[in-house]
Amino acid sequence: MVRVGLIGAGRMGRTHYARLRGMEDVQIVGVADPQAERARELADPVGATAYGDYERLLARDDLDAVYVTTPVQRHADPAIAAARRGVALFLEKPVAWTLAEAGAIADAVDKAGVINAVGYQWRTRPAVERMRELLAEKPIALLRTHWYWTIPLVPDIRNKSTGGGQIFDQATHPMDLMRLFAGEVRTVQAAYTQNARKGEFDNWDGYSVTLTFESGAVGSVATTYALFQGVAEPPTLDVVAKELLLRLTPRQLEIRTPEGVEILQDAGEDVDSPFIQAVAQSDQSLIKASVRSSHNSLALTLAANHAAECGETVDFAEFVRRGQEGNEKVRPAVGRGSR
Ligand SMILES: NC(=O)c1ccc[n+]([C@@H]2O[C@H](COP(=O)([O-])OP(=O)(O)OC[C@H]3O[C@@H](n4cnc5c(N)ncnc54)[C@H](O)[C@@H]3O)[C@@H](O)[C@H]2O)c1
Structure with a gap:
């Protein structure tokens, strides 16, 4: 079972959620969004916990992976925090708002050695x-x-x-x-x-x-x-x-x-199954778009x-x-x- 947290419950958060919900080997354990009702809307039907603050989600000790689907200007902090916490990271495209932020995310991911993917689903x-x-x-x-x-x-x-x-x-x-x-x-x-x-x-x-x-x-x-x-x-x-x-x-x-x-x-495209499989098998080679390859x-x-x-x-x-x-x-x- 891969235990997943969602950071960002907007359009793309809901898109990934809909696919993840249908996967037998996935349990969504928490959803974080400062818009509390959005987090609850996704968390409640699957028995997950809703958070207003992603740091509280990352403080859980049962997380295997997180999806960061915040607006691009707010990718860097949760993505870096997730990597430092040692959980696998699915990050929506583009990697960040600036190259300095994208470089910092790539460095954090490489240093932590976590499975990572970016939403370049094509x-x-x-x-x-x-x-x-x-x-x-x-x-x-x-x-x-x-x-x-x-x-x-x-x-x-x-x-x-x-x-x-x-x-x-x-x-x-x-x-x-x-x-x-x-x-x-x-x-x-x-x-x-x-x-x-x-x-x-x-x-x-x-x-x-x-x-x-x-x-x-x-x-x-x-x-x-x-x-x-x-x-x-x-x-x-x-x-x-x-x-x-x-x-x-x-x-x-x-x-x-x-x-x-x-x-x-x-x-068609499918970014979620390969990501979950990569996390379950600890195999980064299953990922088509990593943070590092998406940087440029x-x-x-x-x-x-x-x-x-x-x-x-x-x-x-x-x-x-x-x-x-x-x-x-x-x-x-x-x-x-x-x-
Ligand atoms: N792969 C694709 O084809 C595709 C398509 C559309 C959007 N995107 C990307 O997905 C990302 C999100 O876009 P969207 O359209 O879902 O945006 P959105 O505005 O619909 O949703 C973003 C959500 O993040 C929440 N949020 C903001 N700061 C947060 C924080 N610190 N912690 C937790 N949640 C926070 C917002 O409240 C909002 O609910 C962007 O990077 C965008 O470029 C990718």
Whole structure:
């Protein structure tokens, strides 16, 4: 039996809770949220204890794992406390608000040697495993993603000062996969605009990012908050190698070769079962996205924000180094933006 505590009983806390409740080998023993009624709403039906303060949850002596699903600005303290307490950590994406915080979480997790996972659930899709097989040994020419969306519905994410922008919050999923397929990023250029919905909310509504990778691949990211719900254009990631186009959308993988088109329906993502299994078996190798491997996916989105703000080509390795030193410049850009 894996005994789990939840820190944060909002949208994602409830999502993981719903899946964990259905698992025979899991017992949810406590739920912490400063909004007491939210904690009680999840705790009561499963006989768990509700807490207003996560430190009281972590003080229990029967915890095996915690889920930290607090808003991103509040990831660092509970995540570090959980690692120091020696319990396994599932942390929602992105790892943290700043690179200094993300580095501190990764250091705490590594030092404690606890099982750890980050909510980059696209990595758990069978289609992604298939893409890795198809791309093995094949140099990638181009990665291209687009994510067309509307004004974020969640108040905390709507504005760039609290949500970090669409690249930071949403496109971080396909950009994390770009790193998985093409390796580490070398340079980042970006232009953002606040144009089509100027005055409606304080965030960029158009984002264009150009990447080069150490492997020689190039990448392109185009996202928008200017559209509407139900636009019927799914987030898409294309990966192009010699005579091979792989197109990943939320439910399927399209494989185009000179021989024709093959379409694989994807079984979908599952971050919770592998995490619980990894905790039960003390086996970190079952985890697709660790805190350490996800650190630079956060860095990539912050580098894009920074590139858009300063209008210069950002050297990614240098950006990561400066971010770990706590350089304020790598926070999500809240200043002038591209315009
Ligand atoms: N994997 C995904 O696809 C995905 C999707 C949406 C959100 N997220 C991520 O999940 C995280 C949470 O997002 P959300 O939409 O669930 O937010 P939310 O606002 O719905 O829920 C957050 C909850 O955390 C609680 N909270 C705040 N401080 C706390 C503390 N110190 N201790 C305990 N609880 C605290 C809040 O009261 C709230 O109930 C964010 O990192 C977000 O980026 C991931």
